[in-house]
Amino acid sequence: MVAGSSAVFAGGVIAYSNPVKHDLLGVPTALLQTQGAVSAEVVEAMARGVQRLMKVHCALSVSGIAGPGGGSEHKPVGLVYIGMALGDELLSFEHHFGGDRQAVREQTALVAMGHVRDALQKI
Amino acid sequence: MVAGSSAVFAGGVIAYSNPVKHDLLGVPTALLQTQGAVSAEVVEAMARGVQRLMKVHCALSVSGIAGPGGGSEHKPVGLVYIGMALGDELLSFEHHFGGDRQAVREQTALVAMGHVRDALQKI
Numbered sequence: 001m002v003a004g005s006s007a008v009f010a011g012g013v014i015a016y017s018n019p020v021k022h023d024l025l026g027v028p029t030a031l032l033q034t035q036g037a038v039s040a041e042v043v044e045a046m047a048r049g050v051q052r053l054m055k056v057h058c059a060l061s062v063s064g065i066a067g068p069g070g071g072s073e074h075k076p077v078g079l080v081y082i083g084m085a086l087g088d089e090l091l092s093f094e095h096h097f098g099g100d101r102q103a104v105r106e107q108t109a110l111v112a113m114g115h116v117r118d119a120l121q122k123i
Numbered sequence: 124m125v126a127g128s129s130a131v132f133a134g135g136v137i138a139y140s141n142p143v144k145h146d147l148l149g150v151p152t153a154l155l156q157t158q159g160a161v162s163a164e165v166v167e168a169m170a171r172g173v174q175r176l177m178k179v180h181c182a183l184s185v186s187g188i189a190g191p192g193g194g195s196e197h198k199p200v201g202l203v204y205i206g207m208a209l210g211d212e213l214l215s216f217e218h219h220f221g222g223d224r225q226a227v228r229e230q231t232a233l234v235a236m237g238h239v240r241d242a243l244q245k246i
Contacts, residue, residue: 005139011147012137020134024176053147 010054015046025049038063038075040092043083047092051085058119059085060112064095066104078104082112086119133177138169148172161186161198163215166206170215174208181242182208183235187218189227201227205235209242 013024018037021027027045035041043061051059064080071077078097083090093115097107136147141160144150150168158164166184174182187203194200201220206213216238220230 009139011139011143014135014137016129016132016134020177023178024134054143055146 010056013050013053021046024053026052036075038065038079038081040081040083040094043081044085044090044092045083047083047085048090057087058116060116062108062112064097064104064108066101066108068101080104080108082108082115084115084119091115091119133179136173136176144169147176149175159198161188161202161204163204163206163217166204167208167213167215168206170206170208171213180210181239183239185231185235187220187227187231189224189231191224203227203231205231205238207238207242214238214242 013020015021015025018029018032021032021037021042022029025046026049027042031039031041031045043063046061046063047059050061051057061083062080063083065071065075065077066080067077071079076096078099080095080097082093082095084092093111095108095111097104099107136143138144138148138150141152141155144155144160144165145152148169149172150165154162154164154168166186169184169186170182173184174180184206185203186206188194188198188200189203190200194202199219201222203218203220205216205218207215216234218231218234220227222230
């Protein structure tokens, strides 16, 4: 976090467990069961939920498999979905990052901020 | 975050702005105005709020002045309050940490986890 960023950054939610994703962010339980937490549909619902909770114009969400465990054939380590709610718009992006857990996390943060920059430049 | 920690960690809230502290965590606006966000009373209210939101037994909160800006005579850089809601109990701790922004943040995280460990050992 950069000093002074409270001028533009309201806050966030760390929705680690599925009950928090559902109860607090409003992600439908059916989506979590059919698509899994690491999916385009769930990050879109998470972004909408945090946009509502924080009362902000733009909200980001992230769900991925940073490793070393948790990967599967269809959802390998490094798979990361980034969701964005921008006004009424709802977007999601699928990424496949390399490297270890820390590398996946750092790439996710940088790329997510890049998506915000891209979206704001189109306004 | 340690891999597999979702088994014991539900989530968290980054309550960067005062409206989020009030609207989402339920911190009374009067407390924010009279005591300031960096105060024992506010971290206690934040801990209670996040305990309620996350539906957990134990919740931690942190508010401090990590620097380099934001310090004052009464609330210097390095002043950090840590709040804890543990069941019905509500605790807060005042700390004065040295070093730069990153050092203050790292000490805060370590000491906060220490408070949890101490509290759990008393159960």
